[in-house]
Amino acid sequence: MxxxxxxxxxxxxxxxxxxxxxxxxxxxxxxxxxxxxxxxxxxxxxxxxxxxxxxxxxxxxxxxxxxxxxxxxxxxxxxxxxxxxxxxxxxxxxxxxxxxxxxxxxxxxxxxxxxxxxxxxxxxxxxxxxxxxxxLALLDVTGRIARVLLDLAEQPDAYTHAEGVRVNVTRTEIARLSACSREMAGRCLRDLEARQLIVSEGRSIIVKGAGKATALLEDV
Missing domain, CATH: 2.60.120.10 (Jelly Rolls)
Incomplete structure (x- = not known):
């Protein structure tokens, strides 16, 4: 074969x-x-x-x-x-x-x-x-967004960063990936950032400790 x-x-x-x-x-x-x-x-x-x-x-x-x-x-x-x-x-x-x-x-x-x-x-x-x-059935919006970010952090176009992994994605894209409005995505991202799980930098997001695949989901 x-x-x-x-x-x-x-x-x-x-x-x-x-x-x-x-x-x-x-x-x-x-x-x-x-x-x-x-x-x-x-x-x-x-x-x-x-x-x-x-x-x-x-x-x-x-x-x-x-x-x-x-x-x-x-x-x-x-x-x-x-x-x-x-x-x-x-x-x-x-x-x-x-x-x-x-x-x-x-x-x-x-x-x-x-x-x-x-x-x-x-x-x-x-x-x-x-x-x-x-x-969609089992996770709330924040959980779905956390899952999306973890998935993006494992994609080949993600970049290693000192604090975790950088992914290039906009709020509109996150909303479309997690089946919610752009406004809801923005609120959830601010919540995740306030809990020091992510860092927003323009059109990119740093997912902290993304190497631990379940850490972000466990924290939300």
Whole structure:
């Protein structure tokens, strides 16, 4: 069985790659669902909007993440999410039809390996979604924001800081990630800062002692 790195190398050789500026739309609701994406570099947000137009962030994607892998297994005619870049990004993409040709042709001997790899990515995404649903049911807003900050502190675009880990995120983004209003997010962040659990610095937040994964949640 080939390692995922080797599988990716073979797949990327068949993909188109392109550079995207920050805050660039990659997918909009209603777009045809015909392409698999892979994040080579950068960071993206996956959002949905409710009936009132309020945006919620489902996930952030980083280097090594797939986008649209569900379409490898199921026929989904159109997209229902809004995906845009957060930073300068490089994406690789391949149409599902072309991917199926490869898996039935020159990559046929590795078909099971590719389906396993795509399935594992989907399973991790499902586990994250289940935990987020549990957080909405079991945690108050401050607890959800604490969870969001801990998750962000473990992402590849976080930075080590003398007091913990620095994450680049705005109050609006935190509100969308934790399913609350921007005003509520601001109040909760001020509360966490008053308790010396975080430090706000402009468009970034220092999560103190983020290396202890449960400390922040235990304190809230």
């Amino acid at each position: 080939l390692k995922d790195e080797d599988l990716l190398e073979l797949l990327l050789a068949q993909c188109q790659q392109g550079d995207y500026a920050p805050r660039c739309d990659v997918i909009r609701p209603g777009d045809p669902s015909d392409t698999l994406y892979y994040v080579v570099e950068g960071s993206l947000s996956v959002q949905v909007r409710d009936d009132s137009g309020q945006a919620f962030v489902l996930a952030y994607l980083h280097q090594g993440d797939f986008l649209g892998e569900l379409g490898v297994f199921l026929d989904t005619p159109v997209r229902n999410v809004h995906v845009k870049t957060r930073t300068e990004s490089k994406l690789a993409k391949i149409q599902y039809a072309r991917l199926q040709e490869l898996l039935q042709g020159e990559l046929a001997s590795r078909r099971a390996d590719y389906l396993r790899m795509f399935g594992e990515h989907l399973a991790r995404r499902l586990m994250q979604a289940e935990r987020k649903t549990g957080d």
